[in-house]
Amino acid sequence: MKLTSFAIMFVIIISPFIFISAQETETAIQDNKLRYYYDNIIDNAAVDAAFILSNKGTGLTYAGNVRFTEAKQLAAEVFFDTVYHSFNAKGNQSLMARVDACIPVLVFLESEGFTLYALDEYKNINGQNEIKHVWFPMQHYIGEVLSDRFIIRYTLENKIYIFDIADQTLREGDYSEFEEEISYFKDKQTFENLRLAAVKNSVEEKIMAYMDYYNQWTLGKSFSVKLEFPSIDDADWKRALTDEGIIVYAQGFPVLTGKNYKHYALGGARVIRRAPLTGYTYQGILYYCRSDCEFLQNTVVSDPGFNRDSIAYFSNAYETAAEGYFPCPNCRP
Ligand SMILES: [Zn+2]
Known part of the structure; x- marks a missing residue:
């Protein structure tokens, strides 16, 4: 042949x-x-x-x-x-x-x-x-039982409701008012973590x-x-x-x-207050864009190699920087 x-x-x-x-x-x-x-x-x-x-x-x-x-x-x-x-x-x-x-x-x-x-x-x-x-x-946002005794109902603010299983009482107030009784509330970050878990769960x-x-x-x-x-x-x-x-x-x-x-x-x-920022991985690099960026909408999203699951949303540049994202050179967010 x-x-x-x-x-x-x-x-x-x-x-x-x-x-x-x-x-x-x-x-x-x-x-x-x-x-x-x-x-x-x-x-x-x-x-x-x-x-x-x-x-x-x-x-x-x-x-x-x-x-x-x-x-x-x-x-x-x-x-x-x-x-x-x-x-x-x-x-x-x-x-x-x-x-x-x-x-x-x-x-x-x-x-x-x-x-x-x-x-x-x-x-x-x-x-x-x-x-x-x-x-x-x-x-309600109910958290885990603390110290085998306190059932805490959280709010989106610092206010909490405490039900004491031992003496069957219900009290409310700023979390810091209870730090002597409930040691978890001595530290603001610990309180925030407990609150986050309660809301999320x-x-x-x-x-x-x-x-x-x-x-x-x-x-x-x-x-x-x-x-x-x-x-x-x-x-x-x-x-x-x-x-x-x-x-x-x-x-x-x-x-x-x-x-x-x-x-x-x-x-x-x-x-x-500010249009959300879109973060994504493109060609192995973390970028973030304004959501209306033409480069993102036309080039990135159309790239067959683009992994859509890499998209994440941010409300400000501080958050994107904290996670290691670079600003897109096209839309300069
Ligand atoms: Zn962009």
Whole structure:
């Protein structure tokens, strides 16, 4: 066989593979872009909702004093409106229901406790089953029992509630008032760590219980995706705890390839003061960008070698520097 015909044979044999692999790469690129697009929609909506919370709804649709409960309701409405509009679904009942199914839970963190606004099934006035987001009862941030004796209820501030198992009393006050009795409270950092663990564990336990509940009642129903929420990084918990705010869990938006879409977003007043920064690993280097950076949106996200799981969010340059990220030369964040 002549060399040229051998070459032709070779091309004929491998060309389908070249074609498939180019297709796969293109799919992976589009898939990455799609996931990034979803992330942005959810993040922006969470920031919009947190903005309402931090203003307690004032000056928006209400005037004057609005209690947190009403602000929460308004924030939840603003959140879903923003998302519906982003997907061009507003007004289309079935599309809105699909979006709802992909964002089953919002968690509102308040000083004294947290509330789930989550999908649930209930009977409407016509006796038909309906599924929509409803408010679950507020839960407290309960920590581990200290010194085999004290059950501590934490808040997002320094105030705590102490139940003494030994003499069956309940007291409240600034944690530092109890440092003689409870040695853990002599050190501020120890207190902060206990508080962080209490908030994180209380919220995560409730989320897990909700997931079990949800997965049971949706078993065998066509619309459902099994809930498997991503766990929240400790750095994000710390950020979440600086303020009353909101945590959004999203999952199951349609993707082109690879594993299921999962995402969580945090919105709090601190995030609003400055647009969040996006950190990521690109070509082996940690960078951070403004979220609207064109280099990030066009070049990085489209790179088939880019690992989407490396994305992390920061609220200021100090946090990025502390974790060893370099500023992007393109958007100079
Ligand atoms: Zn950039």
